[in-house]
Amino acid sequence: MNVFVIGIGLIGGSFAIDIKAAFDEAVIYGVDQNETHLDQALSLNIIDHKSTIEDISQADIVIVAIPVDATVNILPMILDMIDEDCLVFDVGSTKQKLCVSVEQHDKRRNYLAAHPIAGTEFSGPQAAIANLYRGKTNIICEIEKTAFKLQEKGMEIFSRLGMRIRYMDPASHDKHIAYVSHLSHISSFMLGKTVIEKEKNERDIFDMAGSGFASTVRLAKSSPAMWTPIFKHNKENVIETLEEYITNLNQFKELIENNDYEEIYKEMENTNHIRTILKGIA
Amino acid sequence: MNVFVIGIGLIGGSFAIDIKAAFDEAVIYGVDQNETHLDQALSLNIIDHKSTIEDISQADIVIVAIPVDATVNILPMILDMIDEDCLVFDVGSTKQKLCVSVEQHDKRRNYLAAHPIAGTEFSGPQAAIANLYRGKTNIICEIEKTAFKLQEKGMEIFSRLGMRIRYMDPASHDKHIAYVSHLSHISSFMLGKTVIEKEKNERDIFDMAGSGFASTVRLAKSSPAMWTPIFKHNKENVIETLEEYITNLNQFKELIENNDYEEIYKEMENTNHIRTILKGIA
Known part of the structure; x- marks a missing residue:
């Protein structure tokens, strides 16, 4: 063979x-x-x-x-x-x-x-x-x-x-995978970018960042040669997921601005439900 | 003792x-x-x-x-x-x-x-x-x-x-930690929220999501009782990091909308530098 x-x-x-x-x-x-x-x-x-x-x-x-x-x-x-x-x-x-x-x-x-x-x-x-x-x-x-x-x-x-x-079917595949994979990569790359831009002193990042940060930006190590064409191919779906993600981030920011800590608590508590989902993955 | x-x-x-x-x-x-x-x-x-x-x-x-x-x-x-x-x-x-x-x-x-x-x-x-x-x-x-x-x-x-x-000093601590820890948690919580809102069928998330997704949303398991007061205490710094993160996400979205794949490649390549930083953490 x-x-x-x-x-x-x-x-x-x-x-x-x-x-x-x-x-x-x-x-x-x-x-x-x-x-x-x-x-x-x-x-x-x-x-x-x-x-x-x-x-x-x-x-x-x-x-x-x-x-x-x-x-x-x-x-x-x-x-x-x-x-x-x-x-x-x-x-x-x-x-x-x-x-x-x-x-x-x-x-x-x-x-x-x-x-x-x-x-x-x-x-x-x-x-x-x-x-x-x-x-x-x-x-x-x-x-x-x-x-x-x-x-x-x-x-x-x-x-x-x-x-x-x-x-x-290919259309459903591309739509769902934008949420559970492509968005994670962009979120990770932009998180890495935000921190690198701000923290010019790398030694400070090493010292202050823990395993949580490492986990969240791990995907920012990924290959641009592989990922650029993926975003190109899945443009519409990726833009849609990004818009929803940005909307959620803006809403969370507004809750902090308005000191609505009760709602912030609820938001996080609802999302804790991800534990069940992650058990299914791991 | x-x-x-x-x-x-x-x-x-x-x-x-x-x-x-x-x-x-x-x-x-x-x-x-x-x-x-x-x-x-x-x-x-x-x-x-x-x-x-x-x-x-x-x-x-x-x-x-x-x-x-x-x-x-x-x-x-x-x-x-x-x-x-x-x-x-x-x-x-x-x-x-x-x-x-x-x-x-x-x-x-x-x-x-x-x-x-x-x-x-x-x-x-x-x-x-x-x-x-x-x-x-x-x-x-x-x-x-x-x-x-x-x-x-x-x-x-x-x-x-x-x-x-x-x-x-306490002010520097709170400022830097907003970038390397507090922002990661919000990014993770909102990513989890975005996916959970969209993917009502949990079985589909299990099946399509890989270790990359799991890694990126891991922090969304964190305790709301611990994290709500942190965001409250560090309100100004957290809002600032969130604004920069959202700006970077919006810019990336615009690059995709404008089909500027050369720049998208460069953005990711520059952020790949996080590899060196993560080596310092791990």
């Missing part, structure tokens, strides 16, 4: 590691614009061979794990070149533009739109880890548009990697 | 545990309005005896670990009642109002204003843990106003508990 991983970073690399462990017959081919990453992936034993997009006709499985705008560009080309029994799936954080981009493609049935909700704030092949996907949700869009045999092939991989599957 | 801990929750309880371990001669007396918490603390062996504020004249050390508004009310009374060799320190997240409230007190020299930057999002005696303070920063305000012998007494405790000491 020849598995081509396009983009051998945190996400693609972690797929490579787990697939190699789960399938004796798997041979992993890495494709990446970044030659250093390819060499690292090879020396870390994440991939078996360095390869290029030109050899993709030999693939049984293609995993596209690059920024979402690059995926939109390359996906039709990959579909053009692959063997007819080959399954191509991507792992991007937006799904609608991708699904639309291959809607009319002759080989649409070879493509599976996936979004594994897994990752860390790190990037590159050295960030790839085993079992990243175990117990995580994988959101599959437009499953009915993928050939039945290739659905099975994909599900076999996701199942052996320990993922839970949820089916969703 | 009789140690009276007023408020035997996460913070006070963790002090009790570590002081008991570090000082053979320490006898811990718990004082709390919540009788259930007192009983829990006793059965968890966090305190040696249940006590009341009336017995505080027997104390060698008093640790005040209750919400900051309650501390302002009770602190002068405690100072009235204690023995002249007794050290009283508080651990609140705001310092200015407290320092002002005892400025003219006859026993001002018995008080040490402290803020250990340590904690978790949990509360109550069952949340108390050993070594919570090891390696953490303890910010001391107006050290010169505490009697020299009592400074030593306090430092001996902080040192045995493994804390690093930083000295700061």
Whole structure:
């Protein structure tokens, strides 16, 4: 089973590691614009061979794990070149533009739109880890548009990697994920920015900030190369979530301005309900 | 050494545990309005005896670990009642109002204003843990106003508990801590609120949210009873940080609206610098 991983970073690399462990017959081919990453992936034993997009006709499985705008560009080309029994799936954080981009493609049935909700704030092949996907949700869009045999092939991989599957249409996916993922990233980046702007003396930040601050700004370490295209693809939904978030922040500010501490207490108490939700995640 | 801990929750309880371990001669007396918490603390062996504020004249050390508004009310009374060799320190997240409230007190020299930057999002005696303070920063305000012998007494405790000491005036403390702590909590609470309002189906949140979301909203589990008085005490600083944060969010939203993805990339790249800062914390 020849598995081509396009983009051998945190996400693609972690797929490579787990697939190699789960399938004796798997041979992993890495494709990446970044030659250093390819060499690292090879020396870390994440991939078996360095390869290029030109050899993709030999693939049984293609995993596209690059920024979402690059995926939109390359996906039709990959579909053009692959063997007819080959399954191509991507792992991007937006799904609608991708699904639309291959809607009319002759080989649409070879493509599976996936979004594994897994990752860390790190990037590159050295960030790839085993079992990243175990117990995580994988959101599959437009499953009915993928050939039945290739659905099975994909599900076999996701199942052996320990993922839970949820089916969703691309529009709903992009709308919900804006709330539970994209907004968190912006909130974190802007929090980091606000503090960095104010606290010119880094030593002071180290000393005064605790684990709470670290937790809240952790996502501000994320890769701009990956996240810029996500905000571009999901522009309308992201703007909507941001507007609601800003409205809530303004309301909270007004409560403080008006010394309405009873209401502030209630706001926080109501939101404490997040404990139950987070238990479901952790 | 009789140690009276007023408020035997996460913070006070963790002090009790570590002081008991570090000082053979320490006898811990718990004082709390919540009788259930007192009983829990006793059965968890966090305190040696249940006590009341009336017995505080027997104390060698008093640790005040209750919400900051309650501390302002009770602190002068405690100072009235204690023995002249007794050290009283508080651990609140705001310092200015407290320092002002005892400025003219006859026993001002018995008080040490402290803020250990340590904690978790949990509360109550069952949340108390050993070594919570090891390696953490303890910010001391107006050290010169505490009697020299009592400074030593306090430092001996902080040192045995493994804390690093930083000295700061109360106004600077309240200003900086608004950025690196209070703002994070509001950001987290409002993020939680925004998502909960939108996603009525909790199952959907569980399934779609990953560790990134969990990390960003973790602080929204925090206690409203503790945090409402903090926002009240630090009103002006908190409003200022909130305004800057909201301005940054609005600017980011405008960049998305204007499709200025180059600038969005740069914003995130600049903020990635937080990696260095977080290394200093972790």
